[in-house]
Amino acid sequence: MNSVFLALVAVVPIAVGASFASLAMRYVSTAAIEGMTRQPEIAPQLFTAMLIGMALIEALCIYTLVVTLVIAQRL
């Protein structure tokens, strides 16, 4: 397997993963900020829940980063 092909393949997972993870994070942060501005009393609870939700989304993106790193190590 030539390394140029592998380098091109290694870019694909992280690009797709980061794109969709950023879309999902947009939904989470929009909803959380809307909730915080409507009800500032529960802003700390909403912030905690937002962080956990973002972490769960981000984990999927990190999996694609791991796949990219595994492919990149075989270059």
Added chain:
Amino acid sequence: MPKLTAESLVVIVNAAVVSLFLVGAGAWLARGGLSATEPGSRQNVGEWVLQFFVGKAREMAHGEKRDMILGLVSSLLATAFLFIIVSNLIAILPLPLLNRPPTSHFSVTLALALCAVFGTLIISAVVKGTGKTLLHLFWPNPLQWVSELTDIMSLSLRLFGNIAGEYMTVALVFAVVPWGIPLILHALGLIPAFVQALVFTLLTASFLANAIHDADEQPAAAEPAEDEGAPASVMGRIPAEGRS
């Protein structure tokens, strides 16, 4: 065949340095004795650091084993948070070998995740009994033990990916532009360093709450309001407090 490379040696030494720093800081803060009635200035600092974890533990501690849950849960959460955040922040030290964060090596984060998940299982076994804990892994759904494995994987990979990605970015940029730009990246790296430690702690806390709570369903419903902090339910508190 695992080999002891220079990189893993640096990581091991740095993890030991972080642990020694935390133990030393704790011993220094507790020096001169602790007092419940007249806390000294150092005891105040220590309590300020720990009060978040004690509040988290107080949310899930009720029933007759309340004090035991409080001690076990708050110490587990505080240990995980402090170790992870000091390990992450070690990257901003301007020292040549010491600025390799231990959490940017997968074996360290895997060890942390194993400690978190098995600690959850052990605390659950202490609180509600070994039989119930083992049954919980198989009973309502016979594949429930798979979720523990995915918890280990997601906790360790998330921490590793964030910190290692940050470290690699800084190292690559540093190789190209040694002045100025790495400072900005370090300043941005403070955010994931804190957020990842917080996320690891909060996810461990939610696993713990799930593992402990299904033992006693009835106290959760009929629980009286706690003395301070730890609201029993968020929605019930809003009208009482009013707008601030």
